[in-house]
Every structure is written in C-alpha cells, then in structure tokens.
Amino acid sequence: EFIKCTCSDKIIQTHHFVACNSPYRVLTQLYQHIVALAFAVREINLNPQLLPNITLGFQIYNSQFSASATYQASMELLSTQERLIPNYKCDTRSNPVATVLILMFLQLAYGSAPVLDTEKQGAFIQQMFPNGTHQYMGILQLLLHFRWTWIGVVYLDDDNGERFVQNVLPIFSQRGICFAFVESLPKQGSSSAYGEIVGKGINMTVGIMTSTASVVVVHGEIQTMLVLRTLFQFWEFSRGLKNAKLLIMTAQMDFTSFHLQRQWDIDFIHGALSFAVHSKGVLGFHKFIQNRNPISEKEDKFLRVFWEHTFTCLLPDTKVDMANEEFCTGNEKLDTLPASVFEMSATAHSYNIYLAVFAIVHALQSMDLSNFKKKLQRFLRNVSFNNSAGEKVSFDQHGALQSGFDIINWVTFPNQSFLRVRVGSIDPDAPQAFTIDEDAIVWPNISYQSLPISLCNDNCHPGYRKGKKEGKPSCCYDCLPCPEGKISNQKDLDACFQCPDGQYPNNDQDSCNPKYITFLSYEETLGLGLAFLALSLSFVTALVLGIFIMHRDTPIVKANNRSLTYTLLISLMLSFLCALLFIGQPEKATCLLQQLAFGFIFTVAVSSVLAKTIIVVIAFRATRPGSKMRKWVGKHLATSIVLSCCLIQAIICTVGLSISPPFPYLDMHTMRDAIVLQCSEGSPLMFYSVLGFLGFLAIVSFSVAFLARKLPDSFNEAKFITFSMLVFCSVWLSFVPTYLSTKGKYMVAVEIFSILSSSAGLLVCIFFPKSYIIMVRPELNNREQLIQRKKSSL
Incomplete structure (x- = not known):
C-alpha cells in the first residue's frame, strides 16, 4: 500500500503590495x-520495523498564511489536480481514503492550536504543541524572576491573540505585572494587511519605542517576525536609532524574512528571549540537508524555488524571466548561508513536524489498517513512543503534546547569522518547573551586557516603602521614607516593619542593629561621679556626727536634743550610702533593698526632723507658768514620733512588697538603641505611697517649723528646719515630673x-550653722551666751 501524509506548509506567501515581477515572495x-517532513518519511521507509510492507508518501500544499488558500488546498486533496470535484481524484494511484491528515478533517497542528468553537472540532485537532498555559506561566515567571513589572505587549490580531489578551493578561495583572501598552499587529494573508501596517504601524512603532517599558512581550505566529523586522527597520531608518527593547517571544514565532529584508540588520533580536517547544538534535538531519540540491532532488519543486531565492540565481531550466540574474550550478553549499537565511540545525517547528510524522506512523502501526478511518484519532491520542533522540512522545487527554518549553537566548553576529542558546526551561513535570541560567544570557547591546530594568519608576530602595499614585497602575508608585522606628530591608516593600525585640533601626532605616545593654554603672562618668558624691556627703555627715559626739556636752548640742541629732545624722549618712544601691547592675537583692532602704531611712530622717520641730514648740509652751505641756517634754515623745512614723512606712512597704516586689527587668522600648537593665518599681501604688508619706511628713514638719520660726529658741533651729524642709519639698516636688520625663x-x-540633694539640704541647713559655731565660733557655744540670748529674746 501507499499512504500519503499531507502537509499544509507556509513557504510561499502572496503580497500584492510588493512591486515586483513575481507575485510570490519566498x-x-x-x-x-x-x-x-521528507527526512521523517525517509527514515520511516528505511526502517523495516515501522509499517512493514507499506511505503509512506506525502503531498505538500501552500497555505500562504491565508484561510482561503488552506481551504482550497483541502479541496484539492479530495479532487483532481485541475478541477475541484470533492471525493473524485482520478490522477493518483493511491486509495483516496488513505490521505492521513484530512481524514474526517483530522489535523496535526505544529504551531499554536486554532481557537475552536465546539468540542467536536477539537476531536480532530492533534497538537504537536504543549499546553499553552505552561508557556504563559513560564513567561510570567520569567518576568517576575527578573522583576520586569512594567512591560509592553504586542500581539497578532487573530483569535489566538485575542484569547491571549482576554484570558492571560488579566492573570499577569493579578501577579503585579503592569502594561505600558498593548498593541495589535494586523493579520497576515490579506491584501490590506500591509496597508494597515503602513497606516497604523508608524504611530504604533513610535509609541512602542518611546515607551518607558524596556521589555516587550510579543505573541504571534511564524509570520509575525516579518512585521517586526519592518517596524524596527522603519524606526532605525526614520530616527537613526536601533531597537532599545528586550523582546520576549512566544514559541509559535520563528525567524522569517523576505528576500528584500536579507540585507537588513538583525540586531533587533540580539539578546532577545523566546520560548520554544523542547527539542533535541535529530541524528542525521544536518547531513540530509547538506546533500539536498536541485540536481539530486528534481522532484522537489519547492527546492528549485528555494534554491533560486536563497542563492539569488537562476537554474538553467527555469521558466521565470529574471533579468540581471546569474545562473545557479546546483552545487552551491547550504552550510555557507547565514542563519538569517537558512539554518542547518533543526528548529523547534521542524522538530515538531518530524515528531508528527512518527506519531501518525505509530498510531497506524497500533491499529487495524482495514478500519482506520474510525480509529485513527483514538489511537493517535493514545500513542506513546521514544523518538530517535531517546525522548518519550505522548499526548494528554486534550490532544496536546506532553512536553515542556526551552527558553532561548538569541545571539546575533555581524555576518547576519545568529545562535539560539538554551538558557532555561519550563517543565511542568520536573521538580523545579522553572529554571533559568542568568550567567549564560547575553543581554541586548543597549543594556551594556547588564540586566535590563523594566519598571514604571525606580525601585524604592531599602529604607523606603511604596506609596500608591492616584490614577496610576499599581506598578507606578511613590517612594516614601519609613516612619521612625521602622525599617525596610528590601526593594519595593509595600510597608515598613519594626525591628525584633533587642534590635533597633540604623540611621538609613534599612537594617536592624543589635541593642546594647546599659545601666548606670561605676565604669561610666555619671555613675562614678554620683558614687563619689554620695561617698563624699556620707563622709561629711560622719564628720559632722563626730563633731557633735566630741562636743556632746556643750550647750549647743545639749540644747538641740542629742539623741534626735545623732539619729538624724546617722539616717542622713545612710541615705547618702543607700544611693550606692542604685548604681551597678541591678539584681534581685539590690532592687529589693533600694525600695526598703530608701523608704525606711528617709522616714527616719524626716520623722526625726518632725520630732525636733515638735519638741521645740512643746519646749517653748512648757516654759510658761502652769503649762500642761511639761509632761510631754522628754525623750519619750521624740522616740514615739520616730517609731510611729517608721511603723506606718514599714506597713506601706510590707504591703507593697508582698503584692508586687521590685525585680530587675530589661526595658526594650524606652531607648532607641539600648536595652535598659533596671529595677522595676514593683507596685507603682506602693512606690508613690512611700513618696506620699514622706511628702506628708515633710509638709507637716515644714508647717510646724514655719509657725515656730519666731519662737525665742536660743539657736533659732526652727528657722533652719523651715528652710531645710523647703529645700526637701522642692527637691521631691521637682523629682516627679523630672523622673517621668527621663528615660x-x-x-x-x-x-x-x-536622694543626695534632699539629704544634703537637711545636712547643710540644720547642721552646718551649728558646726560653724562649734568649730569656728566656740565663744558662742557657752551657757552665758545661751542665757544672754534667751533674755534678749524675751
């Protein structure tokens, strides 16, 4: 038997607008x-294991990128060569029902699948092309990988192009891709196509080339490259500028050109990226091409046309009258041609045609040839075999080829040749579906071999965040600095964020620095100075206490209640020393002692001052004849006052410490660049209750002393107490707002x-005048002087 494979090829196309002698441009x-196709048929016929005793043949018809031409070719397959009479074909020796590719309108598409209206139409379409969704998702991943979020789109104005715009571009938008422009190219195959290009293409080209988008996605077919070359040539001719855009082309496209475009520059695709159906080299294909020439392949009518247009010459027996043309020898070498004219290695489209023939043969071999009209489609859908390159070939349930896509980088050379370099892949069945080798990519010359940037505006650098521009796409935004206390450590973040605990933003707000732990220590100047001051004041207090002990029998010491004086001086000395508990690394014991020592020692001091003041008043009242105050005069009153006040403060401290004792803790947030290690106050109520009680004692002491300031006291101690309480109250009243405002x-x-200043105020105001008299003016420290001053006062 003799079986024919019919191929509707696109090698010759009609152009009515071109002013030339021939209506055909090759x-x-x-x-x-x-x-x-011929190579695949030859391999099958030479293989005894495939279709034994059957010879495979083929017929090729030219579609001319035109639906009408395709329909005419289909009718010719069912008719005579001269007259279109369906189902009648008298000039062939083969069985008419054995024309494989149009039986029941069965077709194998090696480019993009046509848009079908019904499932019945899809039943007769077998795609030698993977699921297009994988390609579109691969383009999306490529854009996102290189952060090309501001792109242009050019598509062919046909059903597939419309489907791409309506179904795919919205998905791109959802993933953050914005479009500077979306332009359509007129469909090839009509006489008005190039008229539309001339009318519309000029404005469209200017808009594309002047756009801020550096990346353009081109969705088209094989013939789309013809239009692109025309557009870029127009731009270069009119503006003197080369293409400055990086092209990303779909797998349906391939490099094609007219003879008149042969001398045009092909730099417009240098560095471009394109998708291609995954393919491998076909063993023997290169040699098969090398051996083809018009002399050995006289039956190949296309070869004659190809040869004359490729080598710009005429074969001796040509019937076309072309003046000023040289004659061909037929021995010209195809491998001397640049790739822009003809490629010797199998392209992805050629590889798919090669696989399509083998798919049909394996389907035929798997079925009963006597009834293959009804079964061919089912067997073709279920076919699975390994090709000569060792790759498995099969189809999914929708009739699409189960394969992935290669990502191709185009590299051009001055001799009008180019290389297709595989730099990545899309394989939905692989563990890593998307792969890309950035180091292997040659970028366009306009980017100076660096990664092109395609953004609506510059990236927001770390330390800034994106802010929406009203009326603009989401890819167009303002860059706003991060608010204080927040950072952004990557480009184009939507929002800034706070550093983790223990870290703080640097000055540029683009990273976090670790905070250092700080506390008031003896190693720093402030801590050392306060410690020295506390020790100095405690030493002065001890010195004053020693002076009063040494002169305990002098009138001035006796007159001011020696026991209260000693108690007050000891409490002042301890208050100076308790300040040292606040310096150094806080620990649980020191935090507890801080509150206890502060509250109890100051209570003793202030209550002693209060007792001295009350005793002065009572002593004056008791000197009057018949006064009942005499029974209150004595040490017991002073002791009772001090012990009562201390007992009340002890109760306040005990309750506060039992509810919430102080403890060391890390304050992460008070200071920007440091973690403050300090003692917690425990219960704030307890802390301010301690201060409140001390304030109450101080106010009472000040009030009593103020009322008694004019009493005829021999050494005018009431006046000193009044002034000391004024200093004490002023210090602690100013303490509260100052304490709350510092960090x-x-x-x-x-x-x-x-603590130091209030204690020093008591020491200086009460004891320095007496110490001055004892040490500097001892003549005033005698009984006669005391009696004389009493009389003068009375």
Whole structure:
C-alpha cells in the first residue's frame, strides 16, 4: 500500500503590495519544514520495523498564511489536480481514503492550536504543541524572576491573540505585572494587511519605542517576525536609532524574512528571549540537508524555488524571466548561508513536524489498517513512543503534546547569522518547573551586557516603602521614607516593619542593629561621679556626727536634743550610702533593698526632723507658768514620733512588697538603641505611697517649723528646719515630673540625685550653722551666751 501524509506548509506567501515581477515572495527559512517532513518519511521507509510492507508518501500544499488558500488546498486533496470535484481524484494511484491528515478533517497542528468553537472540532485537532498555559506561566515567571513589572505587549490580531489578551493578561495583572501598552499587529494573508501596517504601524512603532517599558512581550505566529523586522527597520531608518527593547517571544514565532529584508540588520533580536517547544538534535538531519540540491532532488519543486531565492540565481531550466540574474550550478553549499537565511540545525517547528510524522506512523502501526478511518484519532491520542533522540512522545487527554518549553537566548553576529542558546526551561513535570541560567544570557547591546530594568519608576530602595499614585497602575508608585522606628530591608516593600525585640533601626532605616545593654554603672562618668558624691556627703555627715559626739556636752548640742541629732545624722549618712544601691547592675537583692532602704531611712530622717520641730514648740509652751505641756517634754515623745512614723512606712512597704516586689527587668522600648537593665518599681501604688508619706511628713514638719520660726529658741533651729524642709519639698516636688520625663538609666540618676540633694539640704541647713559655731565660733557655744540670748529674746 501507499499512504500519503499531507502537509499544509507556509513557504510561499502572496503580497500584492510588493512591486515586483513575481507575485510570490519566498520565506527561505521555512523550507526546513519541508525537509523535516521528507527526512521523517525517509527514515520511516528505511526502517523495516515501522509499517512493514507499506511505503509512506506525502503531498505538500501552500497555505500562504491565508484561510482561503488552506481551504482550497483541502479541496484539492479530495479532487483532481485541475478541477475541484470533492471525493473524485482520478490522477493518483493511491486509495483516496488513505490521505492521513484530512481524514474526517483530522489535523496535526505544529504551531499554536486554532481557537475552536465546539468540542467536536477539537476531536480532530492533534497538537504537536504543549499546553499553552505552561508557556504563559513560564513567561510570567520569567518576568517576575527578573522583576520586569512594567512591560509592553504586542500581539497578532487573530483569535489566538485575542484569547491571549482576554484570558492571560488579566492573570499577569493579578501577579503585579503592569502594561505600558498593548498593541495589535494586523493579520497576515490579506491584501490590506500591509496597508494597515503602513497606516497604523508608524504611530504604533513610535509609541512602542518611546515607551518607558524596556521589555516587550510579543505573541504571534511564524509570520509575525516579518512585521517586526519592518517596524524596527522603519524606526532605525526614520530616527537613526536601533531597537532599545528586550523582546520576549512566544514559541509559535520563528525567524522569517523576505528576500528584500536579507540585507537588513538583525540586531533587533540580539539578546532577545523566546520560548520554544523542547527539542533535541535529530541524528542525521544536518547531513540530509547538506546533500539536498536541485540536481539530486528534481522532484522537489519547492527546492528549485528555494534554491533560486536563497542563492539569488537562476537554474538553467527555469521558466521565470529574471533579468540581471546569474545562473545557479546546483552545487552551491547550504552550510555557507547565514542563519538569517537558512539554518542547518533543526528548529523547534521542524522538530515538531518530524515528531508528527512518527506519531501518525505509530498510531497506524497500533491499529487495524482495514478500519482506520474510525480509529485513527483514538489511537493517535493514545500513542506513546521514544523518538530517535531517546525522548518519550505522548499526548494528554486534550490532544496536546506532553512536553515542556526551552527558553532561548538569541545571539546575533555581524555576518547576519545568529545562535539560539538554551538558557532555561519550563517543565511542568520536573521538580523545579522553572529554571533559568542568568550567567549564560547575553543581554541586548543597549543594556551594556547588564540586566535590563523594566519598571514604571525606580525601585524604592531599602529604607523606603511604596506609596500608591492616584490614577496610576499599581506598578507606578511613590517612594516614601519609613516612619521612625521602622525599617525596610528590601526593594519595593509595600510597608515598613519594626525591628525584633533587642534590635533597633540604623540611621538609613534599612537594617536592624543589635541593642546594647546599659545601666548606670561605676565604669561610666555619671555613675562614678554620683558614687563619689554620695561617698563624699556620707563622709561629711560622719564628720559632722563626730563633731557633735566630741562636743556632746556643750550647750549647743545639749540644747538641740542629742539623741534626735545623732539619729538624724546617722539616717542622713545612710541615705547618702543607700544611693550606692542604685548604681551597678541591678539584681534581685539590690532592687529589693533600694525600695526598703530608701523608704525606711528617709522616714527616719524626716520623722526625726518632725520630732525636733515638735519638741521645740512643746519646749517653748512648757516654759510658761502652769503649762500642761511639761509632761510631754522628754525623750519619750521624740522616740514615739520616730517609731510611729517608721511603723506606718514599714506597713506601706510590707504591703507593697508582698503584692508586687521590685525585680530587675530589661526595658526594650524606652531607648532607641539600648536595652535598659533596671529595677522595676514593683507596685507603682506602693512606690508613690512611700513618696506620699514622706511628702506628708515633710509638709507637716515644714508647717510646724514655719509657725515656730519666731519662737525665742536660743539657736533659732526652727528657722533652719523651715528652710531645710523647703529645700526637701522642692527637691521631691521637682523629682516627679523630672523622673517621668527621663528615660533609661537617667531615671536612676535622677532618683539618686534627688536622694543626695534632699539629704544634703537637711545636712547643710540644720547642721552646718551649728558646726560653724562649734568649730569656728566656740565663744558662742557657752551657757552665758545661751542665757544672754534667751533674755534678749524675751
């Protein structure tokens, strides 16, 4: 038997607008498709294991990128060569029902699948092309991988192009891709096509080339490259500028050109990226092409046309009258041609044609040839075999080829040749579906071999966040600095964020620095100075106490209640020393002692001052005849006052410490660049209750002393107490707002300073005048002077 494979090829196309002698313009690159078909048929016929006792043949018809031409070719398959009479064909020796590719309108598509209206139409379409969704998702991943979010789109104005715009581009938008422009190219195959290009193409080209988008996705077919070359040539001719865009082309496209475009520059695709159906080299294909020439392949009518247009010459027996043309020898070498004219290696489209023939043969071999009209489609859908390259070939349930896509990088050379370099892949069945080798990519010359940037505006650098521009796409935004306390450590973040605990933003707000732990220590100047001041004041207090002990029998010491004086001086000395508890690394014991020592020692001091003041008043009242105050005069009253006040403060401290004792803790948030290690106050109510009680005692002491300031006391101690309480109250009244307005270790410093200054105020105001008399004016420290001053007062 003799079986025919019919191929509707696109090597010759009609152009009515071109002013030339012949109505045909040859696309020499597509002759490889015919060679692939012939090579596959030859391999099958030479293989005794495939279709034994059957010879495979083929007929090729030219579609001319036109639906009408395709329909005419289909009718010719069912008719005579001269007259279109369906189902009657008298000039062939083969069985008419054995024309494989149009039986029941069965077709194998090696480019993009046509848009079908019904499932019945799809039943007779077998795609030698993977599921297009994988390609579109691969383009999306490629754009996202290189952060090309501001792109242009050019598509062919046909059903597939419309489907791409309506169904695919919205998915791109959802993933953050914005479009600077979406332009359509007129469909080839009509006499008005190039008229539309001339009318519309000029404005469209200017808009595309002047756009801020550096990346353009081109969705088209094999013939789309013809239009692109025309557009880029127009731009270069009119503006003197080369293409400055990076092209990303779909797998349906391939390099094609007219003879008149042969001398045009092909730099417009240098560095471009395209998708291609995954393919491998076909063993023996290169040699098969090399051996083809018009002398050995006289039956190949396409070869004659191809040869004359490829080598720009005429074969001796040509019937076309072309003046000023040289004659061909027929021995010209195809491998001397640049790739822009003809490629010797099988392209992805040729590889698919090669696989299509083998798929039909394996389907035929798997079925009963006597009834293959009804069964061919089912067997073709279920076919599975390994080709000569060792790759498995099969189809999914929708009739699409189960394969992936290669990502191709186009590299051009000055001799009008180019290389297709595989730099990545899309394989939905692989563990890593998307792969790309950035180092292997040659970028367009306009990017100076660096990664092109295609953004609506510059990236927001770390330290800034994106802010929406009203009325603009989401890819167009303002860059706003991060608010204080927040950072952004990547480009184009939508929002800034806070650093983790223990870290703080640097000055540029683009990273976090670790915070250092700080506390008021003896190693720093402030801590050392306060410690020295506390020790100095405690030493002065001890010195004053020693002076009063040494002169305990002098009138001035006796007159001011020696026991209260000693108690007050000892409490002042301890208050100076308790300030040292606030310096150094806080620990649980020191935090507890801080509150206890501060509250109890100051209570003793202030209550002693209060007792001295009350005793002065009572002593004066008791000197009057018949006064009942005499029974209150004595040590018992002073002791009772001090012990009562201390007992009340002890109760306040005990309750506060039992509810919430102080403890060391890390303050992460008070200071920007440091973690403050300090003592927690425990219960704030307890802390301010302690201060409140001390304030109450101080106010009572000040009030009593103020009322008694004019009493005829021999050494005018009431006046000194009044002034000392004024200083004491002023210090602690100013302490509260100052303490609340400071941060970190300086809060501790404020507390220490308040302790030292209030204690020093009591020491200086009450004891320095007496010490002055004892040490400098001893003549005033005698009984006669005391009696004389009493009389003068009375």
